[in-house]
Amino acid sequence: MPDDRELLDTRASAQLLGDRFPGMAATEEAIMAVSTEHLDGDDVLARKPLGFLFWFAVVWVAVVFLAAILANVLPLQNPNFQNYSSLNQAPSTAHWLGTDDLGRDLLARVIFGSRVSLVVGFVGVAIGLAIGGTAGLISGYKGGKLDIALNAGSFIILAFPAIVAVIAIVTFWGQSLLHITIILGVGTIPLMFRVIRASSLSFAQRDFVVAAKTMGATDTRIVLREILPNVIPVMVTFSLITVAGIIVIEGTLAFLGLSVNLPTPSWGNLINEGTANNALATDPYIMIWPALAMFLLLWSINLIGDRLRQRFDIREGLL
Amino acid sequence: MTEPQEISRRSFLSRSAAAGGAVVLAGAAGSALAACSSSSSSSSTSATASGSKPGIGTGTPIKGGSLTVGLIAEIDGFYPPNNHWDTNGFIYANTLYDPLCAIAADGSTQPYLCQSITPNATYDTWTMVLRPNIKFNDGSALDASVVVNNYTELNASLLTGQALVQVVSCTASDPMTVVYKLQAPNPGFPAGLTSQLGYVVGQAMIDSVKAGNKTPTPIGTGPFIFQSWQPNDHFTATRNPNYWRAGLPYLDQITFRPIPDTIQRESTLKTGGVDMLQSTDPETIKRFEGQSNYQVVDTTTGVLGEPTVAFVMLNTAVAPTNDLTIRKALAMSLNQATVQKIFGGGLTKPINGIFLPDSQYYSDPGYPSYDPAQAKKLVSQYAAQHGQPKLTLLTITDPRLGQVVQIIQQMWNQVGFDVTISQIEQANLINDFIAGQYQAATSYQFGTIDPDLNYVWWSTTTAKPVGQIALNFARNNDPVIEQNMLTGRHTTDKATRVKAYQTVNEQLAKDLPYLWLQQYIFSEVATSRVQNFANPTLPSGAPAYAYDEGIFVPTQIWLSK
């Protein structure tokens, strides 16, 4: 192949990933690439109906959230009540999803368990977004000493042995939903920071931002009106991926005994209970239902995120 | 061996039932060396329906072969004064070393490495004669001076020194004779020499440690010689060709692999990665028994002395568990049968104290029976004056125990308590026990060949206030128990002993520092190839204690074709 074609190839990709800037770690760009997936055919797609799958996903998410919120008023059995005469039962009319190894109703446990997982997932990410996202937004735009410091700080948190931190903090502080959410939320701060910073940085050099500056717009206005709207697609996509990640990590914490105290159910500790004590062989339902619920939720929210982003992808400034 | 909940080498991710391997510094932990060892009846192993018993070899032993055993946890080292041994520790010890004395199948203490050990008339001087012509695997001879040097190191060690407080002196009266002088008469002294204090290591190993080597190569008289050790991975030892017991061992090589997760350990057995495994999950027994290609030996029968028991420990020094009414209510609302059904796999029997019905010390101690109605009354009585009793039930991060505490929580909540569960790391839990910073917690302990070895856990001298280090974790300050434990230790009259320990058992049922759950079951499973793993013998040829609560002896094992 002649050389200029090679160059043409790579330049073409360069358009996709935006201009590169010194100091921007390639890793962030990779993440951005996922999030700014930008199909030229999207304009066409945007006008297509959102599709059956999309609505299915919306319904599922709505059902999960409503069930979690209304769990107390729904006609569910007590999720913590142990019935020693109905251990490890398969789904039946008495227990729609069966019972676990202590005779507790699985439907109730999965629904009540969703509360913990949803809170940990969404509130945790909200924390990361609020702190890390904001910092990244500003830092990517302003640059300078602030940027270097925050960047190094995020690096420190990322390189720190997470497991040591979690064990130490949970042991010291105690296991409650609030504490776990905060710990996991704080853990997402550097990720949010890095990704949103990268995005913010790339938009900060664009023509429309430069134009706004020359026109005398304040930093605040620029950040809020020029950069933020363009960063939102990245934020949304990445946040949803992170929600998925956190909900799964809560399961690993349960495996270590570091999640919410028994007998409070969470999808993580239900899955854990379903794999421990040879439960997979004696009663696989304990693991199957929460894993299925978790999978459907993750898949749904990411699908929703994808389709919405395709439809409303903003590429240029609002000037 | 008396054993508080496993303190060290278990990972807190112990996926095996109830945090496996219970034993910490076996034997005379903190107490004087044991009073006379006596025992309950002993049938050896659980027989299967077929003719051959599991773990008992038939036919001619075959020399050669390599055995791999899956253990529950790793240990920290092989030097008795510096590393405290749990159940796993003793498995390693039986491989590399020999103890001075060993427990026979009838529960009595018999000479093993030594040839004889005889008391004077007042039981405060013991004369031990060593067997002649025994060499350590480095060629040095077993003689009185090396035994005395072992004693000196044990005595000086922070770990083991406590246990030797009652020994005034240990000297060599001639090259093959060691004389122990005790502070006070102790008819059961030799039983202590079956513990960590009785395993003898070579002089070169002692010298190596004294020179500063913290990881000395093990040098012992045992059936196998240390070859290699990668902690948490594997340990290998090879046959000692000069072993002093003629014709033994049969195996060429033995390897230990610590596998913390019970299901993974069982899977490794099924896939052939190990030939034999140890377990503390009663379900293991149910999963393997009755299968023709596996042999199962467990402690549901055949325990000599007192078995290890699982219980809920109540802190008698903090509210609300310092109130006897509350402790009674907690006891009466705890349905032992339900707990045993789920936690014990239905393999255990009801338990009302430290002695099982077949023990010579057994008498009905009057432990409160299951009566939730009465418990509710007591709780409302208490609540009327002090408000609803709240307490936290602690346990370790183990899935089996996680089940147990949830069951107990429901039972207690149903009679009016407000119970919170907290699962914490092993190290934290032990710390809380020692400092008395808990209200209720699960634990397992008190397995011993002789009740005297439990002195330190029940004595008034070790019941310090909350915040201070105390080995009487429940802080149950009961002078009647103290008196009777001492009587039991020092008396030479059998009837007096029995009465003394019965009284102790009755006091425990009155004071209620411990709410009994069930016997803690140990089991070993081996493929059909592994012969004779539960049939150890004394040098005299008489049968030894077949399966000492998780501890087996590798010497007499052989592999069939």
Add this chain to the structure above:
Amino acid sequence: MSKYLVRRVLQLVVVAFVISVLTFMLVHLLPGDPTTVILGPNDTAANRAILLKQLGLNLPLWHQYTTWLGAVFHGNLGTSYLNHQSVTHILATGAPVDIELIIISQVIAFAVAIPLALVTSRKPNKPLDNVATTSTFGLLALPPFVVAPILVAVFAVGLGWFPATGYTPFNQNPATNIHEMILPSVAITAGSIAVYYRLLRSDLISTLQQDFITMARSKGLSSTRIMWRHAFRPSSFSLLAAAGINIGALIAGTFVVELLFVLPGIGYALVQAVEQRDYLVVQGIALVVAIAYVIIQFVIDFIFTIVDPRVVRE
């Protein structure tokens, strides 16, 4: 160039130092100390005091830290209070395990994600693509502690194709070693497959829309050649970058498979050390792992600056 290097090295030093201080503080925040584990039932106040003094743990914290730091500069990371293994030895024997685990799992992830993405990116949002996307999300929802027992039950116990636990060092027996590492690697690869697949797929879709692809097609180039030389090559960079981030997550997460498959790796050693308050082991491992992580990130970035012509050099 040298300015770049100097800045990176400086960053590394600062990060390593801060992490070592934080780890030190955190691990001393935990209640208790190694004496409980070491002494067991011989834990009397007197014994504890003696042991603490012997171990140097009665000194003020800042003193302990500086002593440790000094030792580190002399290449001495200390030893375990429990089994007296040197931290260096623990790292030397444990690192190969984790490195191999990560490499094999990433190889598997690439082997699955790349072909899948190459195929589905040609027809986005069609049935195959939807199935693939759904499946990869399913993988995300399955953490290693769930996948591992299932893998063992099916492939080790059930089919007998792999061992359930165990580790043989590579230099001792490469074949056995790989055989033993397959199941553990598969157990931790699920999340990686999902991430790489998603990333590559979106990258490829965009690239395929570009004009030069149409031009290549019109020139009569085969689809395969187009995919590989023109679409995949630029995308491989982002894949490499994503791998860099992923490694961080993996390093943190290997201890579950190490525990379950009994692999003597660093993750499990670290967790056990925290549990047993084996301070020096915790500090040593944390420090080395942090440094390794930072270096890996720097190396990846560096490769980019060299290899990727789009990146502006400083």
